Amino acid sequence: MHRNRTKMWAVGVSTTALLLAACGSSSTPSGSASPSHQAPPSVPMAQSVGAGEGALNIVVWAGYAENGSNDKTVDWVTPFQKATGCTVNAKIGNTSDEMVTLMKTGQYDGVSASGDATLRLIYGGVVAPVNTALVPNYATISPFLKDKPWNSVSGQMYGIPHGWGANVLMWNPAVVTTAPTSWSSVFEASSPYAGKITAYDSPIYIADAALYLMSTKPDLKITNPYALDQTQFEAAVALMKTQRTMWDKPWAAYTDEVTAFEHGTSVIGTAWQINANIINADKKIAVDTAVPTEGATGWSDTWMIAAHAAHPNCMYKWMDWITSQKVNDQVAEWFGEAPAQSTSCAVATAGFCDQFHALDAAYAAKISYWTTPTTDCLDGRGPICVDYSQWVQAWTTIKG
Numbered sequence: 001m002h003r004n005r006t007k008m009w010a011v012g013v014s015t016t017a018l019l020l021a022a023c024g025s026s027s028t029p030s031g032s033a034s035p036s037h038q039a040p041p042s043v044p045m046a047q048s049v050g051a052g053e054g055a056l057n058i059v060v061w062a063g064y065a066e067n068g069s070n071d072k073t074v075d076w077v078t079p080f081q082k083a084t085g086c087t088v089n090a091k092i093g094n095t096s097d098e099m100v101t102l103m104k105t106g107q108y109d110g111v112s113a114s115g116d117a118t119l120r121l122i123y124g125g126v127v128a129p130v131n132t133a134l135v136p137n138y139a140t141i142s143p144f145l146k147d148k149p150w151n152s153v154s155g156q157m158y159g160i161p162h163g164w165g166a167n168v169l170m171w172n173p174a175v176v177t178t179a180p181t182s183w184s185s186v187f188e189a190s191s192p193y194a195g196k197i198t199a200y201d202s203p204i205y206i207a208d209a210a211l212y213l214m215s216t217k218p219d220l221k222i223t224n225p226y227a228l229d230q231t232q233f234e235a236a237v238a239l240m241k242t243q244r245t246m247w248d249k250p251w252a253a254y255t256d257e258v259t260a261f262e263h264g265t266s267v268i269g270t271a272w273q274i275n276a277n278i279i280n281a282d283k284k285i286a287v288d289t290a291v292p293t294e295g296a297t298g299w300s301d302t303w304m305i306a307a308h309a310a311h312p313n314c315m316y317k318w319m320d321w322i323t324s325q326k327v328n329d330q331v332a333e334w335f336g337e338a339p340a341q342s343t344s345c346a347v348a349t350a351g352f353c354d355q356f357h358a359l360d361a362a363y364a365a366k367i368s369y370w371t372t373p374t375t376d377c378l379d380g381r382g383p384i385c386v387d388y389s390q391w392v393q394a395w396t397t398i399k400g
Contacts, residue, residue, distance in 0.1 A: 040400030041125035056314040065090040086314035119372035159302030161340035166298035170271035194246040198269030201250035203395040227378040313331035
Protein backbone atom coordinates (compact mmCIF):
# COMPACT_ATOMS: atom_id res chain seq x y z
CA MET A 1 0.00 0.00 0.00
CA HIS A 2 2.60 2.54 -1.07
CA ARG A 3 0.32 4.30 -3.51
CA ASN A 4 0.27 8.08 -3.12
CA ARG A 5 -2.99 8.72 -1.29
CA THR A 6 -2.64 12.42 -0.44
CA LYS A 7 -6.14 13.89 -0.20
CA MET A 8 -7.45 10.66 -1.72
CA TRP A 9 -10.37 10.88 0.70
CA ALA A 10 -11.87 13.70 -1.34
CA VAL A 11 -12.01 11.78 -4.60
CA GLY A 12 -15.27 10.13 -5.65
CA VAL A 13 -16.63 9.65 -2.14
CA SER A 14 -20.13 8.58 -1.22
CA THR A 15 -22.61 11.05 0.17
CA THR A 16 -23.96 8.30 2.40
CA ALA A 17 -20.74 7.26 4.08
CA LEU A 18 -17.13 8.23 3.71
CA LEU A 19 -15.22 5.82 5.86
CA LEU A 20 -12.13 3.79 5.10
CA ALA A 21 -11.44 0.47 6.70
CA ALA A 22 -7.84 -0.42 7.50
CA CYS A 23 -6.30 -3.64 6.39
CA GLY A 24 -7.38 -6.67 8.42
CA SER A 25 -6.50 -10.23 9.12
CA SER A 26 -5.70 -12.70 6.38
CA SER A 27 -7.01 -16.19 5.97
CA THR A 28 -3.74 -17.64 7.24
CA PRO A 29 -3.78 -17.36 11.03
CA SER A 30 -0.77 -16.91 13.24
CA GLY A 31 -1.49 -20.18 14.99
CA SER A 32 -1.92 -18.62 18.41
CA ALA A 33 -4.69 -19.86 20.65
CA SER A 34 -7.75 -17.68 20.89
CA PRO A 35 -7.80 -15.59 24.07
CA SER A 36 -10.27 -15.97 26.91
CA HIS A 37 -11.84 -13.28 29.03
CA GLN A 38 -9.84 -14.30 32.07
CA ALA A 39 -7.08 -12.01 33.29
CA PRO A 40 -4.28 -11.50 30.76
CA PRO A 41 -0.73 -12.48 31.74
CA SER A 42 0.79 -10.10 34.25
CA VAL A 43 2.99 -7.65 32.34
CA PRO A 44 4.49 -4.59 34.08
CA MET A 45 3.19 -1.16 33.05
CA ALA A 46 5.56 1.77 32.64
CA GLN A 47 5.51 4.30 35.46
CA SER A 48 7.60 7.01 33.83
CA VAL A 49 9.06 8.08 30.50
CA GLY A 50 12.70 9.03 30.34
CA ALA A 51 15.06 10.02 27.57
CA GLY A 52 14.67 8.24 24.26
CA GLU A 53 16.89 5.24 23.66
CA GLY A 54 17.82 6.39 20.16
CA ALA A 55 15.76 3.90 18.16
CA LEU A 56 12.20 2.70 17.64
CA ASN A 57 11.20 -0.49 15.84
CA ILE A 58 7.51 -0.66 15.00
CA VAL A 59 5.10 -2.78 12.96
CA VAL A 60 2.64 -0.59 11.06
CA TRP A 61 -0.09 -0.51 8.49
CA ALA A 62 1.25 1.06 5.29
CA GLY A 63 0.70 4.80 5.47
CA TYR A 64 0.94 5.10 9.25
CA ALA A 65 4.65 6.00 9.46
CA GLU A 66 5.41 8.19 6.45
CA ASN A 67 8.92 9.64 6.25
CA GLY A 68 8.73 11.49 2.93
CA SER A 69 9.97 8.61 0.79
CA ASN A 70 6.56 8.05 -0.81
CA ASP A 71 5.72 11.74 -1.03
CA LYS A 72 8.22 14.37 0.06
CA THR A 73 5.36 16.53 1.36
CA VAL A 74 4.09 13.73 3.62
CA ASP A 75 6.47 13.23 6.53
CA TRP A 76 5.75 13.06 10.24
CA VAL A 77 8.56 10.63 11.05
CA THR A 78 11.49 12.98 10.38
CA PRO A 79 10.18 15.70 12.72
CA PHE A 80 9.64 13.04 15.41
CA GLN A 81 13.19 11.80 15.01
CA LYS A 82 14.56 15.34 15.28
CA ALA A 83 12.46 16.08 18.36
CA THR A 84 13.22 12.86 20.24
CA GLY A 85 16.42 11.38 18.85
CA CYS A 86 14.50 8.13 18.24
CA THR A 87 15.34 6.75 14.79
CA VAL A 88 12.22 5.04 13.44
CA ASN A 89 12.46 1.65 11.73
CA ALA A 90 9.01 0.75 10.43
CA LYS A 91 8.06 -2.73 9.23
CA ILE A 92 4.90 -2.93 7.13
CA GLY A 93 2.43 -5.52 8.32
CA ASN A 94 0.14 -6.52 5.47
CA THR A 95 -2.41 -8.36 7.62
CA SER A 96 -3.38 -8.59 11.27
CA ASP A 97 -2.15 -12.17 11.40
CA GLU A 98 1.21 -11.07 10.02
CA MET A 99 1.39 -8.35 12.64
CA VAL A 100 0.74 -10.83 15.44
CA THR A 101 3.47 -13.10 14.09
CA LEU A 102 5.96 -10.23 13.82
CA MET A 103 5.24 -8.97 17.32
CA LYS A 104 5.74 -12.45 18.76
CA THR A 105 9.35 -12.41 17.54
CA GLY A 106 10.18 -9.85 20.21
CA GLN A 107 12.04 -7.68 17.72
CA TYR A 108 9.61 -4.76 17.79
CA ASP A 109 8.71 -2.07 20.31
CA GLY A 110 5.14 -1.55 19.22
CA VAL A 111 2.42 -2.03 16.65
CA SER A 112 -0.59 -0.28 15.10
CA ALA A 113 -3.00 -3.15 15.70
CA SER A 114 -6.57 -3.57 14.52
CA GLY A 115 -9.20 -5.12 16.77
CA ASP A 116 -8.93 -8.58 15.24
CA ALA A 117 -5.33 -8.73 16.51
CA THR A 118 -5.38 -6.80 19.78
CA LEU A 119 -6.84 -9.42 22.11
CA ARG A 120 -4.50 -12.05 20.73
CA LEU A 121 -1.60 -9.77 21.59
CA ILE A 122 -3.00 -8.92 25.04
CA TYR A 123 -3.86 -12.44 26.14
CA GLY A 124 -0.69 -13.80 24.59
CA GLY A 125 1.35 -11.55 26.85
CA VAL A 126 2.91 -9.94 23.78
CA VAL A 127 1.95 -6.37 24.70
CA ALA A 128 1.89 -4.42 27.95
CA PRO A 129 -0.85 -2.34 29.52
CA VAL A 130 -0.44 1.35 28.67
CA ASN A 131 -0.11 4.03 31.30
CA THR A 132 -2.28 6.64 29.63
CA ALA A 133 -1.09 9.28 32.11
CA LEU A 134 2.26 9.12 30.31
CA VAL A 135 0.63 10.00 26.98
CA PRO A 136 -0.62 13.61 27.37
CA ASN A 137 -2.52 13.59 24.07
CA TYR A 138 -4.64 10.68 25.29
CA ALA A 139 -6.75 13.13 27.29
CA THR A 140 -8.38 14.53 24.16
CA ILE A 141 -8.80 11.29 22.22
CA SER A 142 -12.49 10.88 21.33
CA PRO A 143 -14.14 9.28 24.39
CA PHE A 144 -16.10 6.77 22.30
CA LEU A 145 -12.81 5.07 21.33
CA LYS A 146 -11.59 4.52 24.89
CA ASP A 147 -12.07 1.53 27.19
CA LYS A 148 -13.47 -0.69 24.45
CA PRO A 149 -13.44 -4.51 24.26
CA TRP A 150 -10.71 -4.49 21.62
CA ASN A 151 -8.28 -2.13 23.39
CA SER A 152 -8.83 -2.68 27.11
CA VAL A 153 -9.42 -5.35 29.73
CA SER A 154 -11.30 -4.65 32.97
CA GLY A 155 -10.89 -0.92 32.58
CA GLN A 156 -7.17 -1.06 31.79
CA MET A 157 -6.18 0.36 28.42
CA TYR A 158 -3.70 -1.69 26.39
CA GLY A 159 -3.10 0.95 23.75
CA ILE A 160 -3.76 4.41 22.42
CA PRO A 161 -6.53 4.78 19.78
CA HIS A 162 -5.25 5.99 16.42
CA GLY A 163 -8.02 6.09 13.77
CA TRP A 164 -11.26 4.33 12.86
CA GLY A 165 -13.79 3.60 10.14
CA ALA A 166 -16.46 1.29 8.74
CA ASN A 167 -16.42 -1.48 6.16
CA VAL A 168 -18.74 -0.17 3.47
CA LEU A 169 -20.85 -1.67 0.71
CA MET A 170 -19.46 -0.70 -2.70
CA TRP A 171 -21.15 -1.09 -6.09
CA ASN A 172 -20.85 -0.12 -9.74
CA PRO A 173 -23.94 2.02 -10.48
CA ALA A 174 -23.67 1.28 -14.20
CA VAL A 175 -24.64 -2.30 -13.34
CA VAL A 176 -26.31 -1.95 -9.93
CA THR A 177 -28.70 0.72 -11.14
CA THR A 178 -30.79 0.91 -7.96
CA ALA A 179 -28.64 2.00 -5.03
CA PRO A 180 -28.72 -0.81 -2.45
CA THR A 181 -29.65 0.05 1.12
CA SER A 182 -29.20 -3.42 2.62
CA TRP A 183 -26.55 -6.11 2.80
CA SER A 184 -29.21 -8.42 1.31
CA SER A 185 -27.78 -7.54 -2.09
CA VAL A 186 -24.68 -9.60 -1.30
CA PHE A 187 -26.03 -12.23 1.13
CA GLU A 188 -29.38 -13.38 -0.20
CA ALA A 189 -29.47 -16.21 -2.77
CA SER A 190 -31.96 -14.16 -4.78
CA SER A 191 -29.39 -11.43 -5.44
CA PRO A 192 -29.38 -10.50 -9.13
CA TYR A 193 -25.61 -10.00 -8.93
CA ALA A 194 -24.69 -13.63 -8.33
CA GLY A 195 -21.29 -14.41 -9.78
CA LYS A 196 -20.13 -10.81 -9.47
CA ILE A 197 -20.22 -10.40 -5.69
CA THR A 198 -16.95 -9.98 -3.84
CA ALA A 199 -16.11 -10.66 -0.19
CA TYR A 200 -13.27 -9.89 2.18
CA ASP A 201 -10.93 -12.89 2.42
CA SER A 202 -10.64 -13.27 6.18
CA PRO A 203 -12.21 -15.32 8.97
CA ILE A 204 -13.34 -12.07 10.59
CA TYR A 205 -15.67 -11.55 7.60
CA ILE A 206 -17.99 -14.14 9.17
CA ALA A 207 -18.98 -11.28 11.48
CA ASP A 208 -20.50 -9.47 8.49
CA ALA A 209 -22.87 -12.38 8.00
CA ALA A 210 -23.66 -12.37 11.73
CA LEU A 211 -24.36 -8.64 11.60
CA TYR A 212 -26.83 -9.17 8.77
CA LEU A 213 -28.52 -11.99 10.74
CA MET A 214 -28.90 -9.68 13.75
CA SER A 215 -31.47 -7.74 11.71
CA THR A 216 -32.97 -10.46 9.55
CA LYS A 217 -33.10 -13.38 12.01
CA PRO A 218 -33.92 -11.87 15.41
CA ASP A 219 -34.85 -15.31 16.75
CA LEU A 220 -31.12 -16.10 16.79
CA LYS A 221 -30.73 -13.40 19.46
CA ILE A 222 -27.34 -12.24 18.21
CA THR A 223 -26.32 -9.09 20.07
CA ASN A 224 -22.66 -8.95 19.07
CA PRO A 225 -21.41 -10.31 15.72
CA TYR A 226 -18.13 -11.38 17.38
CA ALA A 227 -19.89 -13.22 20.23
CA LEU A 228 -21.56 -16.24 18.66
CA ASP A 229 -22.63 -19.44 20.39
CA GLN A 230 -22.64 -22.63 18.37
CA THR A 231 -26.14 -22.17 16.98
CA GLN A 232 -25.52 -18.56 16.03
CA PHE A 233 -22.15 -19.40 14.53
CA GLU A 234 -23.55 -22.22 12.43
CA ALA A 235 -26.21 -19.85 11.08
CA ALA A 236 -23.58 -17.29 10.12
CA VAL A 237 -21.43 -19.94 8.47
CA ALA A 238 -24.45 -21.29 6.57
CA LEU A 239 -25.17 -17.80 5.26
CA MET A 240 -21.53 -17.44 4.24
CA LYS A 241 -21.73 -20.73 2.35
CA THR A 242 -24.75 -19.37 0.48
CA GLN A 243 -22.85 -16.24 -0.39
CA ARG A 244 -19.84 -18.32 -1.44
CA THR A 245 -21.84 -19.70 -4.37
CA MET A 246 -22.28 -16.13 -5.65
CA TRP A 247 -18.70 -14.90 -5.34
CA ASP A 248 -16.53 -13.63 -8.13
CA LYS A 249 -13.59 -14.20 -5.81
CA PRO A 250 -12.73 -12.83 -2.39
CA TRP A 251 -10.04 -10.19 -1.94
CA ALA A 252 -7.39 -9.77 0.73
CA ALA A 253 -5.17 -7.13 -0.88
CA TYR A 254 -7.09 -3.94 -1.57
CA THR A 255 -5.56 -3.77 -5.06
CA ASP A 256 -7.27 -7.06 -5.94
CA GLU A 257 -10.69 -5.56 -5.35
CA VAL A 258 -9.77 -2.45 -7.34
CA THR A 259 -8.71 -4.64 -10.26
CA ALA A 260 -11.83 -6.83 -10.07
CA PHE A 261 -14.15 -3.82 -10.20
CA GLU A 262 -12.23 -2.10 -12.96
CA HIS A 263 -12.27 -5.28 -15.03
CA GLY A 264 -15.97 -5.82 -14.34
CA THR A 265 -15.66 -9.26 -12.74
CA SER A 266 -17.01 -7.79 -9.49
CA VAL A 267 -19.82 -5.23 -9.35
CA ILE A 268 -20.80 -5.22 -5.67
CA GLY A 269 -19.39 -6.23 -2.31
CA THR A 270 -17.79 -5.18 0.95
CA ALA A 271 -14.99 -2.65 0.60
CA TRP A 272 -12.67 -0.18 2.23
CA GLN A 273 -13.38 3.41 1.28
CA ILE A 274 -9.89 3.80 -0.15
CA ASN A 275 -10.70 1.08 -2.69
CA ALA A 276 -13.60 3.18 -3.94
CA ASN A 277 -11.51 6.35 -3.89
CA ILE A 278 -8.76 4.76 -5.99
CA ILE A 279 -11.25 3.35 -8.50
CA ASN A 280 -12.93 6.73 -8.89
CA ALA A 281 -9.55 8.44 -9.19
CA ASP A 282 -8.49 6.01 -11.92
CA LYS A 283 -11.69 6.96 -13.82
CA LYS A 284 -11.96 3.65 -15.65
CA ILE A 285 -15.33 3.14 -13.98
CA ALA A 286 -17.24 4.85 -11.18
CA VAL A 287 -18.40 3.29 -7.91
CA ASP A 288 -20.59 4.35 -4.99
CA THR A 289 -20.43 3.32 -1.34
CA ALA A 290 -22.78 3.31 1.63
CA VAL A 291 -23.27 1.94 5.11
CA PRO A 292 -26.47 -0.15 4.77
CA THR A 293 -29.43 -0.02 7.12
CA GLU A 294 -28.19 -3.01 9.12
CA GLY A 295 -25.03 -1.09 10.02
CA ALA A 296 -21.50 -2.28 9.30
CA THR A 297 -18.49 -3.94 10.76
CA GLY A 298 -15.46 -1.74 11.08
CA TRP A 299 -12.17 -1.15 12.80
CA SER A 300 -10.45 1.01 15.34
CA ASP A 301 -6.66 0.84 15.26
CA THR A 302 -4.63 0.98 18.46
CA TRP A 303 -0.96 1.74 19.13
CA MET A 304 0.32 -0.95 21.51
CA ILE A 305 3.69 -1.31 23.23
CA ALA A 306 5.54 -4.62 23.35
CA ALA A 307 5.72 -6.37 26.70
CA HIS A 308 9.51 -6.43 26.48
CA ALA A 309 10.14 -3.37 24.31
CA ALA A 310 13.84 -2.61 23.89
CA HIS A 311 13.00 1.09 23.47
CA PRO A 312 9.98 1.76 25.69
CA ASN A 313 10.65 5.48 26.12
CA CYS A 314 10.77 6.01 22.38
CA MET A 315 7.54 4.03 22.00
CA TYR A 316 5.73 6.16 24.57
CA LYS A 317 7.03 9.29 22.86
CA TRP A 318 5.79 7.92 19.52
CA MET A 319 2.31 7.14 20.87
CA ASP A 320 2.01 10.72 22.09
CA TRP A 321 3.41 12.15 18.86
CA ILE A 322 1.24 10.16 16.49
CA THR A 323 -1.93 11.15 18.38
CA SER A 324 -1.04 14.84 18.61
CA GLN A 325 -3.37 17.32 16.95
CA LYS A 326 -1.50 18.05 13.74
CA VAL A 327 0.10 14.65 13.20
CA ASN A 328 -3.06 12.62 13.77
CA ASP A 329 -4.77 14.82 11.20
CA GLN A 330 -1.89 14.32 8.76
CA VAL A 331 -2.13 10.55 9.11
CA ALA A 332 -5.92 10.53 8.82
CA GLU A 333 -5.99 12.68 5.69
CA TRP A 334 -3.15 10.78 4.04
CA PHE A 335 -4.57 7.36 4.82
CA GLY A 336 -8.26 8.21 4.59
CA GLU A 337 -9.79 7.57 8.01
CA ALA A 338 -11.41 9.34 10.94
CA PRO A 339 -8.76 10.63 13.36
CA ALA A 340 -8.93 9.47 16.96
CA GLN A 341 -7.67 12.83 18.24
CA SER A 342 -10.72 15.06 18.69
CA THR A 343 -8.70 18.27 18.42
CA SER A 344 -7.39 17.27 14.99
CA CYS A 345 -10.63 18.46 13.44
CA ALA A 346 -9.67 22.03 14.33
CA VAL A 347 -6.77 21.86 11.86
CA ALA A 348 -8.20 19.42 9.32
CA THR A 349 -9.04 20.32 5.73
CA ALA A 350 -12.49 21.87 5.56
CA GLY A 351 -15.17 19.20 5.45
CA PHE A 352 -12.88 16.28 6.19
CA CYS A 353 -14.05 15.49 9.72
CA ASP A 354 -17.71 15.93 8.81
CA GLN A 355 -17.43 13.53 5.90
CA PHE A 356 -15.68 10.94 8.06
CA HIS A 357 -18.04 11.50 11.02
CA ALA A 358 -14.90 11.96 13.12
CA LEU A 359 -16.64 13.47 16.15
CA ASP A 360 -20.00 11.74 15.73
CA ALA A 361 -20.36 9.36 18.68
CA ALA A 362 -23.80 8.23 17.55
CA TYR A 363 -22.48 7.28 14.12
CA ALA A 364 -19.49 5.52 15.64
CA ALA A 365 -21.84 3.51 17.86
CA LYS A 366 -23.47 1.99 14.76
CA ILE A 367 -20.21 0.30 13.78
CA SER A 368 -19.40 -3.19 15.06
CA TYR A 369 -15.64 -2.90 15.39
CA TRP A 370 -13.41 -5.88 14.72
CA THR A 371 -12.80 -7.73 17.98
CA THR A 372 -11.14 -11.13 18.37
CA PRO A 373 -13.85 -13.76 19.06
CA THR A 374 -13.28 -15.51 22.39
CA THR A 375 -14.66 -18.55 24.19
CA ASP A 376 -15.91 -16.30 27.00
CA CYS A 377 -18.57 -14.39 25.11
CA LEU A 378 -17.87 -10.74 24.50
CA ASP A 379 -21.52 -10.04 25.32
CA GLY A 380 -21.15 -11.45 28.84
CA ARG A 381 -22.97 -14.77 28.42
CA GLY A 382 -20.09 -16.81 29.72
CA PRO A 383 -17.81 -19.46 28.16
CA ILE A 384 -20.23 -20.63 25.47
CA CYS A 385 -18.98 -18.80 22.38
CA VAL A 386 -17.00 -19.99 19.38
CA ASP A 387 -13.41 -18.76 19.53
CA TYR A 388 -11.24 -17.37 16.75
CA SER A 389 -9.49 -20.66 15.98
CA GLN A 390 -12.87 -22.14 15.03
CA TRP A 391 -13.62 -19.12 12.87
CA VAL A 392 -10.39 -19.84 11.01
CA GLN A 393 -11.34 -23.50 10.51
CA ALA A 394 -14.82 -22.54 9.31
CA TRP A 395 -13.42 -19.99 6.86
CA THR A 396 -11.27 -22.69 5.30
CA THR A 397 -14.38 -24.82 4.84
CA ILE A 398 -16.39 -21.90 3.42
CA LYS A 399 -13.76 -21.14 0.81
CA GLY A 400 -13.56 -24.83 -0.13
